[in-house]
Amino acid sequence: MTLIVLGLALWWGAHLWKRVAPASRARMGDPGKGLVAVLVLAGVVLMVIGWRGSAWLGIEPVETVFVWDPPRFLVHVNNLLMLFAFYLYAASGMKTRITRVIRHPQLTAVKTWALAHLLVNGDLAAIVLFGGLLAWAVVEVILINRAEPRGPVPEPAPMGKEIGAVVGAVVVMGAVMLIHNWLGVAPWG
Structure with a gap:
């Protein structure tokens, strides 16, 4: 469950950065788009691993x-x-x-x-x-x-x-x- 919450936090943070701190996001310029993409992708990966678990990472599926x-x-x-x-x-x-x-x-x-x-x-x-x-x-x-x-x-x-x-x-x-x-x-x- 922790990975799901961390993934959601990355997803929320990356997407809301422009809305909550527009000056900070604007200062990053085009490299900021890359950072947002990386954060969103990392969030999705964490949510998927947290949801399904992954034996090859040594993470058991979430207890239902x-x-x-x-x-x-x-x-x-x-x-x-x-x-x-x-x-x-x-x-x-x-x-x-x-x-x-x-x-x-x-x-x-x-x-x-x-x-x-x-x-x-x-x-x-x-x-x-x-x-x-x-x-x-x-x-x-x-x-x-x-x-x-x-x-x-x-x-x-x-x-x-x-x-x-x-x-x-x-x-x-x-x-x-x-x-x-x-x-x-x-x-x-």
Whole structure:
């Protein structure tokens, strides 16, 4: 559990550096981007090792402490939310019509992803990991909205971009589900 918390701390710190200490981040210039990337990557590695454990590092998996037992139907809710999260992430890059309504589609995708995973994982490690990432995304949105007024609403995207975002979301979700199966997690329940 300690590695999960340390990973979350690195993730939060690296991402919030620009918001909490903008002068410090600005002084770093372009090398600061590299430092942020390294801190984020280190945070992800710590979270993954803390979550799954790693025998080759001599770290045992986190002891499972169940807080609640999710009902089976939530697997289907999770999968729908995950498809929406992948769509939001694609929509952000493609500037589809939903970006006219949702100011922060990537952060909304993270919040959706975290919530979906909280619904189907009732153990303490999952609550700390996914709850910590959900809380980060909420704080990030609040800080961005306070610091920067919303710019002009993007023009409606052509239908080709809408279709591309949906197709991209389905393809990426399929790939992620295959990876989950490979890792021994059955995302379809």
